Amino acid sequence: MAVACLLGAEEFGFATGPLITMGCVMMRVCNLDTCPVGVATQNPELRARFKGKPEYVENFMRFIAQDLREWMAKIGVKTINEMVGHVEKLVPKHLHHWKAKEVDLTNMLYQPKICSNDSERYFNTPQDHELEKCIDVNALVRLCQPAINNGKKISASLAITNINRVCGTILSSEITKKYGAEGLPEDTINLDFSGSAGQSFGAFQTHGVTMRLEGDSNDYIGKGLSGGKIIVVPPKKAKFEADKNVIIGNVAFYGAVSGEAYINGMAGERFCVRNSGITAVVEGIGQHGCEYMTGGCVAILGEIGRNFAAGMSGGVAYVYNKDNTLDAKCNKSLVLIEKVEDSEDVAQLKEMLEKHYKYTGSKTAKAILADWENEVKNFAKVIPSAYKEMITEIKRCKAQGLSDEDAIMDAFIEVSKTTIIKKTERSAVNG
Amino acid sequence: MGKPTGFLEYERQLPQDRPADERMKDWAEFHTHYDIEHLRKQGARCMNCGVPFCHTGDPTVGGCPLGNLIPEWNDLVYHGKIEEAYKRLTKTSNFPEFTGRVCPALCEGSCTAGMNGDPVTVKNIEVHIIDTMFEQGKVQPRIPQKSTEKRVAVIGSGPSGLACADILNQCGHKVTVFERSDRVGGLLMYGIPNMKLDKKIVQRRVDILQKEGITFLTDTEVGKNYSAAKVVNEFDALLRRNSSEGFAGGRKKRC
Incomplete structure (x- = not known):
């Protein structure tokens, strides 16, 4: 994160990391409804296995923040905003690896002179979408005010x-x-x-x-x-x-x-x-x-x-x-x-x-x-x-007197059993 | 691969061991084999993890130190393709009939199915694959096609000595294995009791290795009745296995 920030990142996205704290084991079967730790599944039996807690993510983020704080203290900055884009703080490691040694980072570590004041490296051009000039704001919303307020035609x-x-x-x-x-x-x-x-x-x-x-x-x-x-x-x-x-x-x-x-x-x-x-x-x-x-x-x-x-x-x-x-x-x-x-x-x-x-x-x-x-x-x-099969199955479940929601769930369980088997057979045929 | 819902549909099952009162009468192996249908279901339990911990081989994580391609042959067994499974298995394992019997199965300890239930019966599947191949006569000596004319001495004929000898021999080197005892196999022959690993199974493999061109010198202790200088002179390379006795760092003689 510190490196990304020094290279210019202002926001950071976390996906796999927090997911792992919640129990994800990177099975990569999110698409098969068979997640064995109950993270990415609709199957009630598997969902019962979910062991995650919000506190785990909280803890993970605290560790990240603490670690980042320590790096920030080392380079002498107090806030993220002060840190953004300061590539001069980065020193490339010279590796002897046969591939890594050919990498030239000069261009990535180039420090453009964008402004006199360093603090302006963070968010220095406000975006203006000129929404007030668009047809909606200019005409439509005003025109349709009676409809919005009173439902008038x-x-x-x-x-x-x-x-x-x-x-x-x-x-x-x-x-x-x-x-x-x-x-x-x-x-x-x-x-x-x-x-x-x-x-x-x-x-x-x-x-x-x-x-x-x-x-x-x-x-x-x-x-x-x-x-x-x-x-x-x-x-x-x-x-x-x-x-x-x-x-x-x-x-x-x-x-x-x-x-x-x-x-x-x-x-x-x-x-x-x-x-x-x-x-x-x-x-x-x-x-x-x-x-x-x-x-x-x-x-x-x-x-x-x-x-x-x-x-x-x-x-x-x-x-x-x-x-x-x-x-x-x-x-x-x-x-x-x-x-x-x-x-x-x-x-x-x-x-x-x-x-x-x-x-x-x-x-x-x-x-x-x-x-x-x-x-x-x-x-x-x-x-x-597959859609046709599902529709047919839902209709069949409904005919048995199930409510809409139950019919969908039952049909889903029934169909997913057979489709998964088919998929496996197909993959076996394809080798 | 595998059957995605297999781990939900089938329980972990191992073949029934021989009854205790029968076992008492002999020293023979007490684990038995499944038929293929049972085995397929056990193979189906493998979930083909995106990140398979069973074969990472990282001591901090666990998993197979050989890097066996476990999910691949589990899947092949599930589809009843035992011979294909054997090919995948022997890509990374020289002697599955030994490891399938006496390995502590680190793979099962790190199996994802074991997180919320019982792990896949990897070890049992492994031994089944190789035993079936032996039964069907599919395990035949593979005579190396080319020779490098280089001579390599391997000192110690335990599991690692045999594995090294096997790989070097397949590379085309002329391999001689020195064994201090009267029989080849080291720990396999003199350490592990018959009920776990029968001597016949060890000998069966040694015979194959011999047919493949490896020379075994038994009753030969380098430094005693075969001088170290002679070994250095006669061979292009010397491979001393860690536990070969009499060398620094080797296993200490206990008797």
Whole structure:
């Protein structure tokens, strides 16, 4: 720590050290739910083995602090802030090791002249994010004050350009401060934007906020979406075909948690990566769509790029597969490709498309709905095999009369037994 | 590797020792062997730790001083691949049939499964692997393919002398082992009783080593009936094991 501080560190992170004081033995099976010391596991039997106490971490940190104090006394500084960046206090050890002796530390130990006063080595440039200039603080929060205060319905139209980043996030933060994660009732705030939205349009947008964008959007639209609704349509004047042109950028709805999204156009690459719960409809996507998705439901009415559903461990994707390219473009290591036959699935997909048409006026959705009985056969359902197994097991447990929570726990225990065995068998086959 | 939930599903079990009243009648070994199915379950108990303490070999931590690749062969045994396990085992251990019988099993003392329960039966698995291989005739002399024409003298034919002789011989050197007693094996032959390590098992290994080209000179005590000067003259290198008697620091004669 002393060395890091002298090299310029102002903050220090501790992870493995404190974990070890709590009993971690670095088994590296945190992912298998078999942690034998009860640190990283949900298994009640193993959790009972946990022997850690907060005092152990406290003690560890005290030792660290004491040791650091002793080093500080040796070099004659009273506070960490005085110590930051004083590389001149470091003297390189000259090792005779064949590798170490070639290391030249001159550049690392260079002392830049940054200021006249040495104490300013610590935190000498305050950060200014100019939040007061952003569209949220400037307009949205003020505009939506009646909704935030009294839950009054608000509708407004605004122009947007690509310098307006993270539009709607501070507004959502204000709502969350007052109403918590539940937010406001659906469609309390309706904001119509026109223009080109900057990065992270509608990021972390909460319940009750609906943002409609007529135009296009940059990357990260709807990142971490937390209950809100996002609708993107091409400008009315636009002559291009919506389903053949990209209107939202890459990494749309990254890590989205809940909410809805209707995009009348194509999305860039990495659409809905790490989505854990939103319902999204889009007319086409680039490569790596639905990668690492863990939940939610996505409908894609057009083209998909390569490596679709890679590492997808949960959720469902419905893909319009009239040209039969899904099989070649999908990364099938975790997922199954099925037909959309189950009545629940059909109903879910139809509802998504109806909403898509209602919100965006999509021609594609209209055409599909017009010939629904036939068109539904052109859809394929992409579902992770383990997720499917889990869903089936939960349903079975619930049918036996268990409460939701108990059903999930029982299903989890049952499924994890069999999957772990499968994994082991697979690793044995792979050698 | 192993079975991740194995340590939760199976208890530690060792094969039943021979009953005491039967043992009283002879001096033979009293530990018995498991069948493969039992053994697989014991192998499945290994958790394949990210940081396996069983083979660190660090005296302050514990674990196998040989650095045996314990989780690897536990896993192979779990999958019923005894021959593969034997190959992994002999990568680090010259004579598993000795250590599997008489080693104090520091690996089991440092086994992570032992923190909250019983450790994996590493020692039993080890002896099973090598004994099965002997039974199936898979342990055959490995004649060195090349010779360096260098002569090495190893003084003392105890466990470490034999291990050194084995490794040097496999490197292609011509090895001669000097033994003061009338039989090869040192502590293995004259120190450990039959009930723990049968003399036949020691002799079986010595025979193999002999076939592999190692020369054993018994009843030969360097400095008494074979002069030290002669050894120095005849050999390119001399290896004196720590406990070879008559040398400074060696084991003192007690009789």
